[in-house]
Every structure is written in C-alpha cells, then in structure tokens.
Amino acid sequence: MMDIRCEINGRVHDLTVGASERLVDMLRDRLGLAGTKEGCGIGECGACTVLLDGTPVASCLVLAAQADGHRILTIEGLAAPDGTLHPVQQAFIDAGAIQCGFCTPAMVLCAYALLSNTLEPSEREIRTAISGTLCRCTGYVQIIEAIELAAQRMRQYSQ
C-alpha cells in the first residue's frame, strides 16, 4: 500500500492505494467515477481513457500509484459546476455522435485534449486524436462531425 495525493477533476484527493491497483479501478470503484468505462482491460479499446496532466491515457494500463502528484480529468469533470455541458459534450449530442455511449466518455476526452491544443484541427488530426478509442456503433463519421462542430463553436466563443 502507498499513500498518494492527486488532483481529480479539480479536487485534491489523498488516497491509500494498493501496489497493483489500477487507475481505472481507483476511479470507478473507490471514487464512484463510473463514467470511465472498462472494455478490454489490456490497452486495446480505449474505453477507459482519462486525461493525465492533459494527455489521454488508458487507465487500465496505469497504476493508481502513478497518479501521485498528477492531475486526472475524467468525463465527470468536464461540465461546468452548474451542470452546463462542455461544448464538446454538447456537440456530441447535437451531431448524433452517441449511440450505446460506451466509447463516448473516452471520445469526448480525446476531443477535449485535442481542442485544448488547437481549435482548428484538420480531419486527419481529429482521426489521429480518436484513433486509440474503438467505437462499434457509429462508424466514426458523426464523431468526427461532432468534434468539428465543437471546434467551430469554441472558435466563436474565443473571439
């Protein structure tokens, strides 16, 4: 066991974690942040993606102990405190980019990370940003459209 301190969705947490405890389990089982999904458990599907210091990581491959001293963002941390959805979340709804929703938290976080770096991503950059996450429902077209829509709206807000 080891004691860690990390920031999760803007709040500092002090936790005692097991040596082999995975980040996905810490988030889901211990903190109740069940928006982070587990699909394959071996780093293939991307459903468990969270942002570690702003970078997408597969939380099934990261130990909880590795979060020590770092900043984690999960899908629960994206909306405003009053519940207003982030533009990326709203764009996914408006573009019809959600079917079963299992991949959606990961897709949204990957899009958020991309748009944090550029508000004018090319389609290739969007495809690359979501390439680590599998969607078995949408065929990806609406997801790409949603990210383009979010970028367009965020450009307008930033003017």
Ligand code: FES
């Ligand atoms: S559950 Fe982590 S990559 Fe599939």
Ligand code: FES
């Ligand atoms: S919406 Fe079902 S896996 Fe993507």
